[in-house]
Amino acid sequence: MTEAPAGVTLPTQQVTSEDKLAYRLITGPDNRAFCERISDALAEGYVLHGSPTAAFNGRDVIVAQAVVLPVAVATADAAVATAVDQLDSDENLDAEAFEGHA
Numbered sequence: 797m798t799e800a801p802a803g804v805t806l807p808t809q810q811v812t813s814e815d816k817l818a819y820r821l822i823t824g825p826d827n828r829a830f831c832e833r834i835s836d837a838l839a840e841g842y843v844l845h846g847s848p849t850a851a852f853n854g855r856d857v858i859v860a861q862a863v864v865l866p867v868a869v870a871t872a873d874a875a876v877a878t879a880v881d882q883l884d885s886d887e888n889l890d891a892e893a894f895e896g897h898a
Contacts, residue, residue, distance in 0.1 A: 816840065818868030826850065826857040837863045 822837060824830040838844075842863035850859045 816842075816865060819845070819862065819864050821860055821862050823858060823860040826859045830859055834861055834863070841865060 820837065820842065822830070822833050824833065834844075843866055845862040845864040848859055848861045850857055852858070
């Protein structure tokens with residue numbers, strides 16, 4: 797095993813996009829370490845998803861922030877669009893089957 801020079805940290809494992817989760821919810825005490833974890837996720841290509849949330853556990857403020865990979869959002873959007881297109885083009889729907897239903 798190669799030893800790093802003083803003050804240099806060698807990466808232990810290269811994370812590929814295939815290894816990344818599409819969605820992560822990062823939680824922890826509201827401190828610098830939490831902000832660093834969010835910053836690291838952003839540097840890895842994640843984007844913030846929704847607003848952060850905070851709760852008090854009687855001692856500390858605990859915060860949470862969801863992050864997603866943009867490619868995962870695009871893939872999900874494409875899947876929804878395809879499903880809607882299939883519903884719109886479905887010729888087997890019988891309009892009479894829906895009569896009287898609100």
